[in-house]
Structure formats: C-alpha cells, structure tokens
Amino acid sequence: MEFRILGAVELRLGDRKVALGRAKERSLLGVLMLHHGKVVSLRTVTEALWDDNPPDHARKDLQAYVSRLRASLRGSGVSARIVTQRAGYLFLPGDDDLDYARFKTLVRDAGIARRAGRLDEAAAALSEAMDLWRGPAVEDLGTVWMERKREDLDRYDRVAGYQALCAVELERGHFREVLQTLDVAMVEHEFDTEYIAQRLTALDGLGHYEEFDAYWKEVYDRSARSFGTGPARELQELHRRLLQSRDALAPADLHRTQAALRALPPAQLPSRVSEFVDRSAELARLDELLLRSRVGGSPATLIIAITGPAGVGKTELGLCWAHGIRDQFPHGQLHADLSGYGTAPPRDPGEVLGEFLDALGVAASAMPASLSARTAMLRTLFDDSRALFFLDNARDSGQVVPLLPGSAQCVVIVTSRHRLSDLVTRHGAYRLEAGRFTEIEVARLLAGLLRDSPVAPPEPATVVELTGGTPQAVRTLAELLPDTGGLPSPAELLLAGELASGTILTSLLWSCDALGPRAARLFRLLAVHVESGIGEEAVCALDGTDDETTRGALAELAARYLVIREDGRFRMDALTRATGERLALVHDPPADRLRAQARLLDWYIARVQEAAEALAPTRWRGADRPPDYTAAKAFLAEEETYLSAAIHRAASSDLARAGTLLRLLRPHLDFTGAGWHETAQAVLLAARAAKALGAEGQALTALARIHQVLGDPVKAEESLQLASTIFRVTGDNRSSTEVLLLLAGHAEDSGDPAYAESCLRQALELQDGLTEPAQCAAVHGALGAHLRRRERLEEAARYLTRAKLLYTELGDHRRHAAMALELGLLSRRAGRTTEAIRFLTEAVTLHDRHPADHERTLTALVELSEAGCDAGEHGDVLLYARKALGISRSSADRGQAVRALVALVRSLAATGRQAEAWNESRQTIALVAELDGPVHEHVRAEFGRLGLWPAGPGP
Numbered sequence: 016m017e018f019r020i021l022g023a024v025e026l027r028l029g030d031r032k033v034a035l036g037r038a039k040e041r042s043l044l045g046v047l048m049l050h051h052g053k054v055v056s057l058r059t060v061t062e063a064l065w066d067d068n069p070p071d072h073a074r075k076d077l078q079a080y081v082s083r084l085r086a087s088l089r090g091s092g093v094s095a096r097i098v099t100q101r102a103g104y105l106f107l108p109g110d111d112d113l114d115y116a117r118f119k120t121l122v123r124d125a126g127i128a129r130r131a132g133r134l135d136e137a138a139a140a141l142s143e144a145m146d147l148w149r150g151p152a153v154e155d156l157g158t159v160w161m162e163r164k165r166e167d168l169d170r171y172d173r174v175a176g177y178q179a180l181c182a183v184e185l186e187r188g189h190f191r192e193v194l195q196t197l198d199v200a201m202v203e204h205e206f207d208t209e210y211i212a213q214r215l216t217a218l219d220g221l222g223h224y225e226e227f228d229a230y231w232k233e234v235y236d237r238s239a240r241s242f243g244t245g246p247a248r249e250l251q252e253l254h255r256r257l258l259q260s261r262d263a264l265a266p267a268d269l270h271r272t273q274a275a276l277r278a279l280p281p282a283q284l285p286s287r288v289s290e291f292v293d294r295s296a297e298l299a300r301l302d303e304l305l306l307r308s309r310v311g312g313s314p315a316t317l318i319i320a321i322t323g324p325a326g327v328g329k330t331e332l333g334l335c336w337a338h339g340i341r342d343q344f345p346h347g348q349l350h351a352d353l354s355g356y357g358t359a360p361p362r363d364p365g366e367v368l369g370e371f372l373d374a375l376g377v378a379a380s381a382m383p384a385s386l387s388a389r390t391a392m393l394r395t396l397f398d399d400s401r402a403l404f405f406l407d408n409a410r411d412s413g414q415v416v417p418l419l420p421g422s423a424q425c426v427v428i429v430t431s432r433h434r435l436s437d438l439v440t441r442h443g444a445y446r447l448e449a450g451r452f453t454e455i456e457v458a459r460l461l462a463g464l465l466r467d468s469p470v471a472p473p474e475p476a477t478v479v480e481l482t483g484g485t486p487q488a489v490r491t492l493a494e495l496l497p498d499t500g501g502l503p504s505p506a507e508l509l510l511a512g513e514l515a516s517g518t519i520l521t522s523l524l525w526s527c528d529a530l531g532p533r534a535a536r537l538f539r540l541l542a543v544h545v546e547s548g549i550g551e552e553a554v555c556a557l558d559g560t561d562d563e564t565t566r567g568a569l570a571e572l573a574a575r576y577l578v579i580r581e582d583g584r585f586r587m588d589a590l591t592r593a594t595g596e597r598l599a600l601v602h603d604p605p606a607d608r609l610r611a612q613a614r615l616l617d618w619y620i621a622r623v624q625e626a627a628e629a630l631a632p633t634r635w636r637g638a639d640r641p642p643d644y645t646a647a648k649a650f651l652a653e654e655e656t657y658l659s660a661a662i663h664r665a666a667s668s669d670l671a672r673a674g675t676l677l678r679l680l681r682p683h684l685d686f687t688g689a690g691w692h693e694t695a696q697a698v699l700l701a702a703r704a705a706k707a708l709g710a711e712g713q714a715l716t717a718l719a720r721i722h723q724v725l726g727d728p729v730k731a732e733e734s735l736q737l738a739s740t741i742f743r744v745t746g747d748n749r750s751s752t753e754v755l756l757l758l759a760g761h762a763e764d765s766g767d768p769a770y771a772e773s774c775l776r777q778a779l780e781l782q783d784g785l786t787e788p789a790q791c792a793a794v795h796g797a798l799g800a801h802l803r804r805r806e807r808l809e810e811a812a813r814y815l816t817r818a819k820l821l822y823t824e825l826g827d828h829r830r831h832a833a834m835a836l837e838l839g840l841l842s843r844r845a846g847r848t849t850e851a852i853r854f855l856t857e858a859v860t861l862h863d864r865h866p867a868d869h870e871r872t873l874t875a876l877v878e879l880s881e882a883g884c885d886a887g888e889h890g891d892v893l894l895y896a897r898k899a900l901g902i903s904r905s906s907a908d909r910g911q912a913v914r915a916l917v918a919l920v921r922s923l924a925a926t927g928r929q930a931e932a933w934n935e936s937r938q939t940i941a942l943v944a945e946l947d948g949p950v951h952e953h954v955r956a957e958f959g960r961l962g963l964w965p966a967g968p969g970p
Contacts (some may be wrong), residue, residue: 017111017112017113017114017248018046018048018095018108018111018112018113018114019114019149020048020049020113020114020115020116020152020153021115021149021152022113022146022148022150022151022152022154023149023150023154023155024041024042024044024045024048024154024155026091026093028091030268033091035084035087036083036084036087037083038082039064039076039080040083040087040153041155041162042063042064042153042155042156042601043060043064043077043080043084044084044097044106045152045153045155045156046059046063046064046153046156046161047060047097047104047106047115048103048106048108048115049115049116049152049153049164050106051107051113052105052106052107053105053106054100054101054103054104054105054634055103055104055105055106056103057077057102057103057104058101059103059922060077060103060104061077061158062158062299063157063158063160063161063164063481063583064077064156064158066158066159066160067677075968078361079570080160081097081099081104084097084470086218087545091289093109093111094109094110094111095107095108095109095111096109098890104119114147115152117147117654118144118146118147118148118172118176120139121141121143121147122140122141122144122175122176122438124140124149125138125140125141125144125179125183126179127135129179129182129183130184133904134183134186135187137179137183138183138184138187141179141180141183141836144176145173145176145177145180145200150172151165151169152164152165152168152668153165156259161510163660170211174201174204174207176194177197177200177201178209178213179198181196181197181217182213184196185213185216185217185220186372187682188220190216190217190218190220190221191214191217191221191966193213193214193217193220194221194389197210197213197214199215199538206237206241206623208246208249208250209249211246211250212236212249212250212253214230215227215230215231215253215254215712215932216253216257218230219260219836220502220596221255221351227257231254233248234250234963235280235345235346239345239346239400239401240259240343240399244342244343244345245280245342245345245346245712246345247655254279254886255279258279272563280345280346280347280402281347281348281349281375282341282347282348282372283347283349283405284337284338284341284350284403284405285332285334285347285350286482287331287334287335288340292333294328294332295450296380297332297447297449297450298332298335298336298339299338300447301319301447302316302629303334304319304445305317305340305402305426308426310767313754314423315418315423315443316419316421316422316425316426316427317422317425317426317427317431317445317446318419318426318427318438318442318443318444318445319427319428319429319445320430320431320435320438320444320445320446320447321333321428321430321431321448321449322430322431322433322434322435322446322447322448322449322576323432323448323450323576324375324432324451324452324483324485324576324577324588324591324851325356325432325447325485325487325488325519325523325525325576326485326486326488326519326522326722327449327450327451327484327486327487327576328449328452328485328486328487329431330407330408330430331486332449333405333428333430334405336406336428337403337428338687340403340426341403342426344401344402344403344426344967345401345403346356346401346402346407347402347403348376348402348403349371349374349402349403349404349405349407349472350406351367351371351405351407351418351657352407352408352536353406353407353409353410353414353415355365355408355409355410355411355414355431355432355433355529356408356410356432356522356525356529357408357525357529358376358525358528361410361414362414364386364390364414364415364418364879365385365386365389365417367418368386368389368390368393368417368418369382369389369668370388371393371418371888372392372393375393375396377392377396383829386417386584387417389417389958390417390418393418393420393423394420394422394549394792396423397420397421397422398421398422399422399424400422400424400459401422401424401425401772402420402422402425402426402427402429402717403425403426403427404418404419404420404425404426404427405428405753406418406427406428406429406430407430408430408432409430409431409433409435410431410433410529411431411433411435411437412433412435412436412437412438412441412442413437414702415435416437416438416442417440417944418449419442421578425481429444431577432529432576433529433574433575434446434573434574434575434576436574441516447480451479451483451484451485452484452485452486452489452965453474453479453484454475454479455475456484457475457478457479457484457489458472458475458484460486460489460493460495461473461475461478461489461492464489464493465491465493465496468493468496468497468899469497470496470497470500473501473502474894475525477502478502479675480589481502481505481589481590482508482588482589482591483588483590483591484588484591485588485590487519487522487942488508488519488590491508491511491512491519492508494511495507495508495511495786499704505589505590505592505593506593508590509523509594510591510592519590520594520597520906522906523590523591524594525833526575526576526577527577527595527598528573528595529575530571530572530577531551531568531571533560533564533567533568533571534567534571534572534598534600535566536558536566536599537554537558537565537568537572537578537600538572538578539595539598539599539602540557540558540599540603540608540611541554541557541572541578541585541587541595541605542592542593542594542595542598542599542610542773543596543599543608543611543612544557544586544594544612544615544661544664545578545585545586545587545592545594546592546664547586547656547657547659548581548584548585548586548656548657549584549585549586549657550583550584550585550654550657551566551569551583551585552618552659552724553618553619554569554585554617555819556614556615556617557611557614557615557618558611559610559611559614569585573585574776577591578738584657587716588839590748609668611635612636612658612664612665612668612669613669613672615661615948616661616665616672616673617619617652617672619658619661619676620672620675620676620679622650622654622680623651623658623676623679623680625647625685626646626647626648626650626683627647627649627679627682629644629646629647630644630645630647630648630683630827631682631683631789631827631830632742632826632827633787633788633789633790633825634788634789634791634825634869635824635825635826636790644829644865644866651680651683651684655684655688655689656689656690656821658676658680658689659689659690659691659694660690660694661676662676662677662694662697662698663690663693663694663697663698666694666697666698666701667701668702670698670701670702670710670834671707671709671710672706673698673710674698674707674709674710674713674714676714677694677695677713677714677717678716678750678767679696680712680719681716681717682753685719685724686721686724687722688716691717691721692721692725692807695714695717695718695721696714696718698710698714698717699711699714699715699718702714708741708744708745709741709745709747709750710739710743711748711764712737712738712742712745712747712750712754713738715735715737715738715741716735716738716750716754716757718726718730718734718735719731719732719735719738719757720757721735722762728761728764728765730763732758734760735754735757735758736758738750738754739754739755739758742754748781748784748785749785749787749790751778751781751789751805752778752781752782752790752794753790755775755778756774756775756778756793756794756797757773757779758770758771758774759771759772759774759775759778759797760797762763762774763801767824768801768804768805768892771801772798772801772802772805775794775797775798775801776798778794778797779794779795779798782794788824788825789821789827790822791821792817792818792821792822792825792827792830793830795814795815795817795818796814796815796818796822796830796834796837797812797906798811799812799813799814799815799816799817799818799834800815800837802814803815803837803840803841803844805843805959808841808844811841812838812841815834815837815841816837816838818830818834819831819834819835819838822834828861828864828865829861829865829867829927831861832857832858832861832862832865832867832871832875833858833867833871835855835856835857835858835861836854836858836874836875837855837877839851839852839853839856839858839878839879840878840880841880842854843878843881845921846969848882848885848886849886851878851882852879852882852883852886852888855875855878855879855882856879858871858875858879859872859875859895861881862875869902869904872902873899873902873903873908873911874911874913876895876896876898876899876902877896877899877911877915878917879891879895879915880892880895880896880899880914880915880918880919881914881917881918883895883918883922884918884921884925887925889922889925889926892918892921892922893919893922893923896915896916896918896919896922897919899911899912899915900912900915900916903915909942910950912928913939913942913943913950913953913954914936914950914953916939916942917939917953918940919935920932920935920936920939920957920961920963921957921961923935924961932961933963934965936958936963937952938963940954940958940964
C-alpha cells in the first residue's frame, strides 16, 4: 500500500485508489502524514484544519474524523495506524510506503552517491525523487497554516531537490537538460541565487555567450531596480570566473569575452588614503543629503560639490564617503581626474566621456564624435540607473556640466578648489566646503603619522598656524620633523617633497595659474600686506583701481580659496602667503610694491585721523557734525592688530608714514597687546638707522607708554626724557607738549608734584606759539587738576574754566564733562555747594549723552548725591544715589558705593522715611565691616549723627 501527500492525499493499492472518507478526514490524514513518526498536538491539528476559526465542537469533530479514519485504514488492510498520545495524534506508516518519506530517502541517497562520485546514480535517485511530486502537498487543504507549510516544503524540499538535480547534471555536462529543468520546474524562483548561478553556468557551458551576457544584464538590472543593489556578491564572483574562463577559448571568440568584460559595471573608485581623520560632521551631512534625495526629495540627480583650498582633503573626504555607499550603486562607480589644477592642461570633457563610454562597453566604432552626442549617450545608458560618478579636481563648473547624467537615481561627487557657483545655482548642486583641520584634528593626524617616530608631535596650535590646518601640509610636516628636529620654516615646508611637482608650493602655484591678471596681481599684493588680516575697504585702497574691479578680483580669489574671508576680513594661511610673496618678488617691481604700501598706509592714516577727531577733536566742529564715539572706538579696537602689523612692516620701507600712524594712535590706545612693543622698537631702530629724529622721538614716546603699561616706570621715564630732548632740538613744540604732559603724569604717580607742575608750566609756555586748541585745553586741564589736588583752588579754577571753555567750543563732550567734574570737586572743597551742584549736574548730564569712562561717571554721581544732601535737595539725592549704586560693578567700586549709600540714608532720614533709612543703614554697616580707614570713619560719623550707628563696640 502507498500513501501519497505530494499532491492530493491518496491511498493506492497498485493502480487502484482506496477511498479515505470525506475531504476533512483526508486533510487530517495528510497533516498527520507530514509529521509521520511525530506527535501532532490537538492545537496544531485544529489550526491546520480551521486556522483561527474552529467550530465550537471542533474537539468532537476531530475525534469523529480520527475514528472514521481508523475504520477506513482497518478496512483497507494497511499496517499504518493512528495512535492517540499526550493530547495529540501520531501517524505510524508501518510497512506501508509514504511518498514524502521515500522522497527524503532518495535525496539523502543521492547526496551520498554524489559525494562518492557516482553521478549517474545520484542523478537517477534525484529524478525519481522529483517525479514523486504530483502537485502542491496535501492539495485538498486550503488553510493559511497549510499554505505556510507548503511554502516551506516547496523551498526546502522541492526547490532544493531540483537544484540538487541541476547541480549533478551540470557536473555531468548535461547543460541543455539543466536549462529545461529550470524553465519548467523553477518558473516562480527566478530571483533565487542558486537558480541564477545554475542558469549562468549552463548557458556558459553550452557556449551561448550572447544569451549569457543578455541574461546577466537582465539579472543585474532587475536586482538594481528591485533592491537598489547589484546581485549577490557570490553571483558576481561566479560571473567574473566564467568570463575569465573564456580566455582559454579560440581567438575567434575573444571579442565576445572582451565585450562581456567591458559590459561589467565599472568599479573605478581609487583606494582611500591611510590615516584618514574622521570628519564626522561632514560625513553626516553627506549622508543626510543622500537620504533627502531618496526620501521625498525632488526627482533630480544629486550633485555634491566638495570644495576647499589646496591640500585640505577634499578628495579623501569624498572617497571615504563614496566607498561607504558604493553598494547602493549597482550599475557602477565611475571616476575621473579632471586635472583642473596640475601640470597637465585640464581634461577635455569629451575625452573623459569617451573613457566613460568605453568602460560601459560602447565599442569604438559606435562612439559618437561630438561632445553633445557623447553626453546624450551617457545619459541614455544611465537612464533610471543607479550609478556613482566621482569627478575629482575640477577646474570650474563648465568642465563638469557635460559629464552629468540625467538619472535621478545617480549621484555625482565633484571636488574642486573652485567654489563652483554655477554648478550650485544652475544645476542644483549642494556645496560642502571641506574645512581646515582644527587643533584637535591636527593632533589626531600627527599622532597617527608619528606613531613609530621618536620625534614628539609639536603643539597643535603652532602646527595649525604654520600649515593653515590642511592635511597635506600636516603630512608633509610630519615627514620633515625627523630630519629638522623642530618646526621648519614656511619656505622649507613649501619646497619639501620627492619631486618638484609634488611640493606644496607647486600645488599652490597651480591654483594661482588659474587666476585672471587682475586677481593674480591683487593676490600678490595681499600676500605682502595681509599677514594678520585686512578689511575690504583697505583692500580697495591697496589695489588702487576702482572698487568694482577690486571686489571682482577679491571674489575670484575667494572662489578659488586663495583668501579666507572671516568676520568681514580677508586672510591667508602662512603657506599661501609665502607663495604669494615669492610671486610678488618675481612679478612686481619694488617701486610698485612701495606704491601699493603707501596707498594702504594713507588709507589707514585717513581713517585713524577720523577716529581720533571723533574721540578727541583738535579743531572746531559745528553742531551738524556730532562725534560717533562708539564707531571710532570700535574701529580702533578692530583694527589695532592690523595697524600694528602695518606699521611694523612699513618701518624699514616707509618710515614717515609709519611714524605718522604711530603718533596718531598713541593717545587713543593702551598698547597692551598686538605686538606693540616690537612694532615701536622696529620704528625706533629704523629711525635711528635713517637718522630721522622726529620719527625717533615718536617711537620713544610710544615706547614710554608701553613701558608704563608693562610696569617699568624707569624705562618709561628714560624714553620720555630722550623724546623730550629730541623734540626740543627739532623745535617740535606740539610733540614736546605731549611729552611734557606724559612726564607730568609720571611725576604725579612717582610722588614728585613739584616736577609735575614744572613740566605743566613748561607745556603752558609752549602753547603761546601754537594754535592747538585741543592741546591747549589739555595743558590747562592737567594744570588745573594738579593745582586742585594741591588745594590751590582759586588758581586751579582759572585753568579748569579755560579748559572747559575750550573743550566746549571744540565739541569734545567727554573732556568737557571731565572739566565740569573737576570744577564740581573744586567747588565742594571751597564750600560753594550750589555751584558744585551746577557743575556736577552738568558732568552727569554730559555722561548720560556721551558715555565716559566708568570711574568718572561713578564719581560724578556720588559727588552730586553728597552735594544734594548738603543742599537739602533730597529728591534728587535719591535719584543720583540709586543710579550710582546701579552702576557699581566690582570691589574696586565699593568705597564709592558706600558713599552713595550714606547719601541715600541721609536723604531717607531727612524726608521722614525712617524704616527705609534703618534698612539701608544696616546694609551699609555690613558692607563697611570689611573696610577700614576714611570710608569706615565717614560712615560712623554720619550714622552716629543720625542715631543709626549701633551702640556698643560696634563693627
């Protein structure tokens, strides 16, 4: 007897079919036979027969089915039986055959025979096994459970059996039979990897090369469209091996082999660079752009332009990303070095297209001649295809556009030293600027490069300053360090390399060669004058042409990353600047370079004069020209570093202008940074070398101020005395007056009031022959303040009044306020309270309109508060005292804050606000607990008089 389940469920005796009851009973028997020899649980049987909707009486129905099946089996005379075990059923075939069991046995025996080399026996067993399949297993049962079971049987038994049969037939050389089997038995499994491999092998074995190539292309395209990738890697390896095996064919067939090899998807990406420092932010941005183009993006080719200066790592960044995504482009990865910057001329787009088309299998005879036709063919070949284009070292957008595919599935990566603005604006490219390395990234790169070197990596900040943070320069530096033992000079770094064409200098010169004449000239000028940075207006002055031309040249330099624009200024890294300086020495005559420097210095002189006039007017100014203190201070603060560098650079070549700038700046800068000491020393040495006494005096005066700031009063006085002597000899009374004022201030600080007054009297005498109202006001004001401090009040009042009048006429509101404050202090000392209030109110009002330094503003408010208390004007006292407290900032202001609090308490008490006076007095007492001297005694005396000082020992 034979039980069959590989098709409809049957029991056959020879050619006779034995009845097995109703359909549900046959299906139950089929389920049990699928698990022959194993217990099938009631739950599994129920799900197999009814899925998730069994009838309420399912258990009873099952028992009835089993009972009738047992009766049928007994009536048929078979030895097979159904046994009830552990809440389930077990089918035992007994001595009867089961086609599924026989199938398993035949497949197993075929495997043994194949491994033993008995291929005919294996093929016969497999053919017999596959003939057992008459249709879907347990064909009568249509539940979901059974459908899933059939899928497993089809995949792991039927399909696996046919594949084993085809594998044996391939070994026997029966290629045609394999194709027939695949066509008939594997119709629904064309995507199966084993199916594809066997079909390729059979086609190759039959020599059907054209059909083989067409089938591979179909497989490749289908995989790309369906999954976005090429076929499985093992299939691609098989395809390559089969193609390579054709090399042993007759010469007449070689053209087919070569055509098939050319038809392989190109994989042209170069290898990645070693010691690549992970640019996580840039790589994340590239991933984001790719994702956006794939999900909800516009159906257009994704073009990414990676731009930046020479040596910054554009290619390395692009290759790192391209290798990471290459599997998403099954139709190939094309690469071309466009030679936009190099020894050879830039590549012709038509030539590059020819190479691309050749790599895609286009025969030379079919290659179009014109550029436009080649572009059209490329776009046709890649229509709706996934390919990656890597166009390296592009000169400009015009070189790239003909190479762009039309498919929205393609991605194009372009690297260039040009910003490729047309590619961005007209073709929708995304620009990603490869930034220079930070100190952290430089440190990581050096650590990797010097890992096995005995040389310790230098400080990253120093390396960034020297190399500009470009990986190429850092790598070259690492190569030089073992030989130099220390940091090389920019010139050494520029020239380092195995070949001249491989040096940093040559690479930078390639960028310069791409410039137009105007931009090239401006580049050379900037390289000489841009050391610490330069603003756009200064660039225009340096260039000497019209502003529109200069801005166009600047834009070209910025587009090729030969200048860096940061915070409105243009800068160059040390190596680019050194390259430009070399070019300037070759192309620009010394006279031209000097004229350019003079234009820049004249611009600085004019702008500094404007700022100086706003800060301290030296001539009469009408009411329609209000000073802009904020803008003037901001200009000098922003330009200080660049002014110092410009003066230093001009000291030896244009001493007169350098000295003028130093003189104009001296009253308005504190000279605490920006290398002013070195700058003043450079001017001094140049002046002495040229025997220019006037410039020497100006340098000495600046050095005196610098020494004073640096805490060296001895050197400060020595420089001032030398300067005074020089100006006296040269008859420069204006400069002599300025030095005498500085000497007087130095003498005051040193505790020599007599000498200070002597200097001020001398300065006053010098004013008789001058028409310098601002300087005259300064001398009168300084002498008046000196006399006030000496208690010579009436004499001081005359000088201070004169100074105040002059500053008022000049429109110098801040110094006008300073003189009003001095007169207010003098009036208070003289006991003229009303007059003091008038002067102090004038000072405070001017400070509100024209902010002065913090200390003077606070002093004026405190003095006015105290004077108001003395005069009984308590309403104003509350206003000014609270304002003084509001601007008190630090411990240095504590003494003034205490005086303001005392005035506040006095006014509160005088106006009957005793509770508030008490609260404020407690805070004041707590504040002065940490103080001693006059301030403490002042508080004790005032609060004692008001009855607010605590009884007992007190604080």
